[in-house]
Amino acid sequence: MRSLREKGASLVEVGIILPILILLAIGLSEIGFLVVDYLTVTNAAREGARTGAAAADFNLGGVDADDLILESVEEAACNLRFGDLEKVVIFKADGVGDPITGSINEYSPTGYLDCDSSSNALGCDNGCPWAPPGRDRVPPTLDVLGVEVTFSHTSVTGLFPFPTVDWTETAVMQIEPDTRGTQ
Numbered sequence: 001m002r003s004l005r006e007k008g009a010s011l012v013e014v015g016i017i018l019p020i021l022i023l024l025a026i027g028l029s030e031i032g033f034l035v036v037d038y039l040t041v042t043n044a045a046r047e048g049a050r051t052g053a054a055a056a057d058f059n060l061g062g063v064d065a066d067d068l069i070l071e072s073v074e075e076a077a078c079n080l081r082f083g084d085l086e087k088v089v090i091f092k093a094d095g096v097g098d099p100i101t102g103s104i105n106e107y108s109p110t111g112y113l114d115c116d117s118s119s120n121a122l123g124c125d126n127g128c129p130w131a132p133p134g135r136d137r138v139p140p141t142l143d144v145l146g147v148e149v150t151f152s153h154t155s156v157t158g159l160f161p162f163p164t165v166d167w168t169e170t171a172v173m174q175i176e177p178d179t180r181g182t183q
Contacts, residue, residue, distance in 0.1 A: 026157055033156045034165070037083040041151045042169045044076035044085075048147035049171035052090065056137040056145070056175045065132035066090055070107060073149060082156050085109055086166065089148040092130050097146060097172040103130040137178045146172040 051072040055065035069090055077085045092103035105128040136143045148170040155162040 026159055030156055030160065030162060033082050034153050037080050037151065037153050038167060038169070040077065040079045040081075041083070041149050041167065042171075043079075044073045045147050045149040045169045045171040047076045048073040048088070048090075048149065049145060049173040052145040052147060053173040053176050055132070056143075056178075057132050057135045059132055065135070066105060066107075066128065069147060073147065077149070077151070080151060083151045083153040085149070085151050087148075087150040089146075089150075090130070091146045091148070092135075093144040093146040093172045095144075097144070097170070099146060099148075105130050135175060137175045139177050142177060143175045144172060145175055146170055 048069045052065060052069045055068045058065040058068065070088060073088050074085070086108065088107045089099075090105040090107070091099040094100055104126070106125040108123060108125055135145070148168055150166060150168045153165045153167065155164075
């Protein structure tokens with residue numbers, strides 16, 4: 001039979017360990033939420049690059065390739081749970097995937113993304129010098145298109161002094177050749 005003294009010792013042990021376990025669980029959940037948002041933005045950058053590689057120089061009825069890229073990025077970014085889309089950059093890339101100066105289109109949201117609306121606006125911040133009609137999709141000199149997505153993630157629980165984190169993810173793809181016979 002256990003004595004009253006042993007029962008008290010078990011209670012003290014639980015009182016010491018339980019807060020540590022709770023803090024550990026909350027910290028791991030914060031990291032998990034950050035990873036989910038990061039994966040969402042990674043997917044958004046890839047979707048934008050895929051769309052851009054296929055659309056390249058598309059321009060029809062006031063809708064161009066950049067509009068299609070931004071739409072696919074916004075659609076994928078609507079899965080962000082604890083972060084906000086800060087900026088989308090569409091650029092012409094060199095052989096190693098770095099942006100070429102003078103061929104960078106920067107877009108930023110004009111408010112929060114409303115995933116239930118088609119009226120989201122990403123405004124061009126720098127005049128968009130690399131217009132879709134100027135993109136080369138004729139072999140053998142196909143352009144390489146990059147999409148860079150920046151987002152900020154804020155703490156979910158607010159229990160820890162985690163700062164707001166700005167992360168950037170980039171995807172680069174070669175533009176697909178023109179198969180429409182309009183070369």
